[in-house]
Amino acid sequence: MKKSLLQKYNVPGPRYTSYPTVPYWNETDFNYQIWIDTLKKSFSESNDSEGISLYIHLPFCESLCAFCGCNKRITKNHGVEHPYIEAVLKEWALYCKIVNKKPKIKEIHLGGGTPTFFSSKNLEDLINGIFSHATRAENYVFSFEGHPNNTKREHLQKLYDLGFRRVSFGVQDYSEKVQKAIHREQPFHNVAKVTFWAKEIGYTSIGHDIIFGLPFQELEDVIDTIEKTNSLQPDRLAFYSYAHVPWIKGNGQRGFKDEDVPKDDIKRQLYEVGKHLLYENNYHEIGMDHFALKTDSLYKAIENRELHRNFMGYSSSKTQLMIGLGVSAISDSWYSFGQNVKNLEDYYQMLEWDKLPIFRGHLLTDEDLIIRKHILNLMCQFETSWKEESNYFEEIPEVMNQLKELEKDGLVLISKDNVQITEAGKPFVRNICMAFDLLLKRKAPETQLFSMTI
Incomplete structure (x- = not known):
């Protein structure tokens, strides 16, 4: 490589x-x-x-x-x-x-x-x-x-x-x-x-x-x-x-x-x-x-x-x-995420109060649900499509433009309504998913939150 x-x-x-x-x-x-x-x-x-x-x-x-x-x-x-x-x-x-x-x-x-x-x-x-x-x-x-x-x-x-x-x-x-x-x-x-x-x-x-x-x-x-x-x-x-x-x-x-x-x-x-x-x-x-x-x-x-x-x-x-x-466990209803408290003593205390120990979460927006499908497709099938209108979102042209560099490097194949990850691109799947991550692009972290992709 x-x-x-x-x-x-x-x-x-x-x-x-x-x-x-x-x-x-x-x-x-x-x-x-x-x-x-x-x-x-x-x-x-x-x-x-x-x-x-x-x-x-x-x-x-x-x-x-x-x-x-x-x-x-x-x-x-x-x-x-x-x-x-x-x-x-x-x-x-x-x-x-x-x-x-x-x-x-x-x-x-x-x-x-x-x-x-x-x-x-x-x-x-x-x-x-x-x-x-x-x-x-x-x-x-x-x-x-x-x-x-x-x-x-x-x-x-x-x-x-x-x-x-x-x-x-x-x-x-x-x-x-x-x-x-x-x-x-x-x-x-x-x-x-x-x-x-x-x-x-x-x-x-x-x-x-x-x-x-x-x-x-x-x-x-x-x-x-x-x-x-x-x-x-x-x-x-x-x-x-x-x-x-x-x-x-x-x-x-x-x-x-x-x-x-x-x-x-x-x-x-x-x-x-x-x-x-x-x-x-x-x-x-x-x-x-x-x-x-x-x-x-x-x-x-x-x-x-x-x-x-x-x-x-x-x-x-x-x-x-x-x-x-259990302590710190994350739940997924598909429409929202909820995470339990991370401290064991807090976990026990909330259950003593007969309350689910959820302390934070996220309600997925319509946009989140669409992007989630694309990232799941890329992670699980090495390709995704927006041929169906329900899978299309406004920033698709911007995403495709960002993927052009990866296409030039032989990591993806782009068609009118589809992106496919090549064999050479599989080690870079996280990078390809990042092109679809609208939240990450709108607000890049000020400090390093994630491990390196490769």
Whole structure:
């Protein structure tokens, strides 16, 4: 890849798990009642037809990982588990009371933090508590994130018995030097053990998360990590760019210097070589940063043009309504976003008051809904169209003019009413989405809010 393209397009930019992105939410025009009203509207439109999604945030970790940008609480005190589960179930009961009908759940994802910080018994109580107020939708998909160092076979078996068929394990990198720098020391043996357990139990989609661009990471480290990963044959992979944002994440990313982090051409080489090795081992690129075998549901979703992206990342199933439970969790009614309070004590206090712990959000405008569709299309299908009048917006000519430079560089193909991302353009998908981001263009941030796009 030409150095000039890297220099030209490696700028700060959103990852677009939502549009509008969180820094551009209009919190002034949002309030608690707006969230309730849009929640009810979306629930009535979607519950009977497709069901809803639940994201449950489980924030506790025993140690701090330097690469992680999630909301977490570091503790070795496992006495925090039961009170937290009780609080989440109370929040869920409040939602069920508001919609006044049994929700039909199509998708559950347990994220964190470290979901496997919790005992299998407490996780069982959580899921059973959820379904004391709900039913399962047809073809439901339940998934969770597991830490290879503390995921027990009992975790895997119990969650499988409860209907979970997808699990992802955080690998990051197998180099001891890199692991020490990011405070995530875990031997290959631990990852292999939990992967084989999951296969034996019957999980149909096992994922590994790998990161390139980590501090002290060299090309041979990425090659070694990919080769070890290939030996385990997970069904899907997330191959992420490390987001170096110490001004946001604080002390967690101050254990090494900026110059210890690979940049520009060196960082891009880590990705290109890693991607080539994945291709050689029958993995196919899915959306942005994701790869899957042809047998995985993520591959089938992109083939059938059913791939979806939300605050949980890429998904093979789509629902209009996603409710986030737990501290800092974000909910999406399609018409508005609502985020829970980030402080654990505030979360408990609001539930004591029998009030949903929403503290901020955004009501999507008609323009937001159109732009959101285009960015979802680009992220999930590598193309978008405004042939239908409902997908057209006034600034389309301006957007196309901005994309002309990317077209000249061979990253997109532009027609009268369509934009298609080329194979060469896939690494620049965030930049292409930014051309459609009207809010970002109208008010560029005065300080760096986002990680680099490449």
